Amino acid sequence: MKNPLDSLTQTVVLGFVLTVIMVLVIHAIAA
Amino acid sequence: MEWGEIVSYAWWTFAFRWLHVIFGIMWIGHLWYFNFTQTPTMPKIPQELRPGVARYILPEALWWFRWGAMLTIISGLILAAFEKKLVGVITIGLNTSPHIASNASLGIGMWLGAIMWFNVWFIIWPGQKKNLGLVQCTPEEKARATRIAGLASRVNTLLSIPMLYGMTSVHFY
Numbered sequence: 001m002k003n004p005l006d007s008l009t010q011t012v013v014l015g016f017v018l019t020v021i022m023v024l025v026i027h028a029i030a031a
Numbered sequence: 032m033e034w035g036e037i038v039s040y041a042w043w044t045f046a047f048r049w050l051h052v053i054f055g056i057m058w059i060g061h062l063w064y065f066n067f068t069q070t071p072t073m074p075k076i077p078q079e080l081r082p083g084v085a086r087y088i089l090p091e092a093l094w095w096f097r098w099g100a101m102l103t104i105i106s107g108l109i110l111a112a113f114e115k116k117l118v119g120v121i122t123i124g125l126n127t128s129p130h131i132a133s134n135a136s137l138g139i140g141m142w143l144g145a146i147m148w149f150n151v152w153f154i155i156w157p158g159q160k161k162n163l164g165l166v167q168c169t170p171e172e173k174a175r176a177t178r179i180a181g182l183a184s185r186v187n188t189l190l191s192i193p194m195l196y197g198m199t200s201v202h203f204y
Contacts (some may be wrong), residue, residue, distance in 0.1 A: 019192055027140065
């Protein structure tokens with residue numbers, strides 16, 4: 001399996017996915 | 032308006048936010064230049080012109096990149112201290128009850144920024160020193176260090192997206 005970090009597009013997509021997870025964590029902390 | 036009113040505590044707080052943004056653009060601007068422009072373009076550059084990038088552009092860009100990272104984290108910590116949020120953001124808002132969402136957001140952003148700063152100074156820069164020939168090493172070590180530095184740079188590009196969410200969403204929460 002290719003490393004997704006070798007693809008700039010996949011790196012950026014993963015960045016946005018991680019942002020969604022981060023938003024969920026922030027809401028969980030603040031709840 | 033009195034001079035003392037202009038250069039007040041509130042002004043210094045603002046000044047460090049302003050400096051933090053300037054240094055942050057210097058850092059992340061170079062990070063994105065490496066990942067969005069230089070790395071994808073290198074294979075398209077004729078072989079005889081590539082040393083120009085490696086010998087002249089890359090060392091200069093790496094200097095602004097790593098010192099931008101250093102000054103970003105220093106100015107950010109001073110800013111958090113001025114805003115009396117240092118403990119709140121380090122503990123990602125868990126130090127108070129109820130937990131403060133803006134501290135959670137800013138704190139996660141700060142920790143991501145700290146990981147990125149570590150990557151710059153302790154993985155990318157040491158790897159690039161081998162790549163640029165500033166440190167003696169075997170061709171195998173050079174290839175490995177360059178590969179690891181490249182991956183760390185990609186990790187930082189990935190982390191920069193949620194990191195900037197944390198930094199800019201503080202007034203939303």
